[in-house]
Amino acid sequence: MHSIYERIEYLIKQQGLTKKAFSEQLNISTGNMGDWKRGKSTPGTHKLIEIAAFFKVSLDWLILGKQNAGTLKESGEDYFFGQIGQLNCQTDELLPKEKEFIKEYIEFTEYRKRKADGDFSHE
Structure with missing residues (x-):
């Protein structure tokens, strides 16, 4: 599929x-x-x-x-972030369509947060 x-x-x-x-x-x-x-x-x-x-x-x-690689458990380690504090768990380069979807998703979640907070000054 x-x-x-x-x-x-x-x-x-x-x-x-x-x-x-x-x-x-x-x-x-x-x-x-x-x-x-x-x-x-x-x-x-x-x-x-x-x-x-x-x-x-x-x-x-x-x-x-x-598929999910497995469940991550709290251990106190920086398992998602490298030394410079950036996400470093992606093994394959994202396709342009995947990058665009992620950007759209972030914008959507920011909109939902603003809507929940009653802040529409960014629109």
């Missing part, structure tokens, strides 16, 4: 749902589903979060097709 759509389709089949039932439950138009299938577009950040929660799968798997 190389695309987000293929993984979504797989999850739909695994749950024994029809695409129509899935679309109705998550308020997704058939046009959007068709665009995802053709690779014309992909689900937005908020919809990916909803889909991952609906099927109880990780965003890593849904977006990238990667």
Whole structure:
């Protein structure tokens, strides 16, 4: 499964749902589903979060097709950060699409935080 759509389709089949039932439950138009299938577009950040929660799968798997390497446990060590304090746990270079998704996700989470705090001065 190389695309987000293929993984979504797989999850739909695994749950024994029809695409129509899935679309109705998550308020997704058939046009959007068709665009995802053709690779014309992909689900937005908020919809990916909803889909991952609906099927109880990780965003890593849904977006990238990667399984979690395992659970990290607190040990007091700097297991995520190198000496200069930057994230240093990625073994493969991210694709441009993956980098763009991460940027979009960060912007979305910042928006949600501002919305929750009632701060709309950045819009």
